[in-house]
Amino acid sequence: MVTIKDVAKLAGVSISTVSRVINNSKPVSPEVRKKVLKVIEETGYRPNDIARTLVTKKSYLIGVIVTNLANSYVAEMVRGIEEVGKMYNYDILLCSTYGDKSTELKYIQLLNRKQVEGIIFISDKLNEEVKEQVDAFKIPFLYLSRHSIEEKYPTVTIDNNLASYEMTQYLINLGHKKVAYLTDSEEPTNLEQLKINGYKKAIEENEIEKELIYYANGRKNEEGYAAAKEILKENEDVTAIFCSNDELAIGVINYLRDKDIKVPDEISVAGYGDLRMATIIRPQITTVKEPFYDMGAVAIRMIIKEIAGEKVKEKRVNLPFHIEKRDSCKKIK
Amino acid sequence: MVTIKDVAKLAGVSISTVSRVINNSKPVSPEVRKKVLKVIEETGYRPNDIARTLVTKKSYLIGVIVTNLANSYVAEMVRGIEEVGKMYNYDILLCSTYGDKSTELKYIQLLNRKQVEGIIFISDKLNEEVKEQVDAFKIPFLYLSRHSIEEKYPTVTIDNNLASYEMTQYLINLGHKKVAYLTDSEEPTNLEQLKINGYKKAIEENEIEKELIYYANGRKNEEGYAAAKEILKENEDVTAIFCSNDELAIGVINYLRDKDIKVPDEISVAGYGDLRMATIIRPQITTVKEPFYDMGAVAIRMIIKEIAGEKVKEKRVNLPFHIEKRDSCKKIK
DNA sequence: TTGAAAGCGTTACCAG
């Protein structure tokens, strides 16, 4: 590999001068600059960022720890992070933990050693030990999650309470009187609780006789399928089911389809998230659009700002959401 | 940040000794080792991998260049790459190009400067300029693609010709006499041509009167939808449509559904790829399972071997595929 | 078993 030294020698100048031309850090006479550039061109010299980092202390690396890239919303966030990171010359080091705590801890250490300048952590929950590690490793840290809220660290989300409220409202405006809400677990996360509250608020405001809250045993479509069965058994006359995420909604729709119950003619089903699948499946799902890509994009902007020393005043950023009205919900006849 | 120097001073030993204990590279007396370890523990010292890389020339970094992480199969490959990479202490630096050539070139340069030890390139095609860049930058390079074949570089795929042949055979064995093949473009890639050939071979061997090859204008479900319309218009009596990828198949199924043609009762539809969606949608899609995760896993193993200096004898690795028999295809009555 | 010192490829400061 050709180094700055080689270039200096070939160009007959000092390494300081070469450094100046590649960094444009100090004035260099036009002739010298040209000569140096020519040598660089000929030799194909490329500065070694590792050496540079060692002296400047800037690695231009951000660690991104995710649970699982197989979740399309995670991939979307990473896409946003990576794409805008690159705009600021930052690269990302990707680590998947599959939710394992010791792996999370291990990767934080790893990123520490690799000298990343910040960490974005995407996961459903934030373990106490992880927090400790992260605090000890004094670099900007940002937490991204669809499912839980963490006051301690900067984050970017949507107003989930409002989104849930608005979707419920939308369903009610469509004429539905029996609107069920299907959440993903009997022990809702703090964020899920917000959504439940949004639903309840709409139900109360419209003086719908009672709220119908059901609990699935997870967030996958299989669990949505099983939950739908449950709901229908107990409430033959529900006309709308609002699911706390799209996969659950797909499961519900699949169940109804197997039982020959037409969606949306007989029952409307709404989702949450707006995964790609929501538009591919038929009927296309009416859902709350969470701007995952943008969440990643904004997140990295925040962390880069923080790295740059700018005081970020808002730790908690709320992005706009949207009720995507598609085919799985319709006016009651 | 605490450095090796600090540890040495606090422990009252030389930095050489500290280096020896953290690397277990040379014998160190038990007492000294213990003392050093204690200081490390107390100070929370973590070796700086950047400095280490500078001297050892080993960055333990692999660059992964992808077109778009939003394609779930790409995310799967990346998952495989990352997970087994970690087993060998390698980290990945992720770059998305969105298919832009100049971006690809830029990222190769970037990875060069960041001192990655190898590059895995996931994309539909490999540009000549990219090849040049990559050759100039003399590190192991591996190409992963669902859609094209590149003899020059190591890769890992499945036997696409055989897979296509077997799926067609399966359809014929189900009793179908009019089996159409839907490819994604009028100008098939070399890999797609292999699949077309596999289809043709099965048609010929079974003395089916004629092959029915249709061309979609892309690989998305919308294009599958449009193509299905075309197929039905020209061939009312097809009973099976084998699509060159799952998204196309979903489009076809959606079209048939809108036209009230029952899948699989009236027409069987097969896919290729086995994306997650293939099992989520109803009917679940009969498809060729391409082991994307494993392709990534094997790819990084190969590249790490090459980095280690082991001569990889097989440049082209074929992984097993599988015909996933699900609900979208059935015996003809 | 230990320490001193050179060196990895840069940047940044200080002279000139």
Add this chain to the structure above:
DNA sequence: CTGGTAACGCTTTCAA
């Protein structure tokens, strides 16, 4: 505007 040199944090001879 240019060159010399220390320093970044570490590994790796070489001697002791």
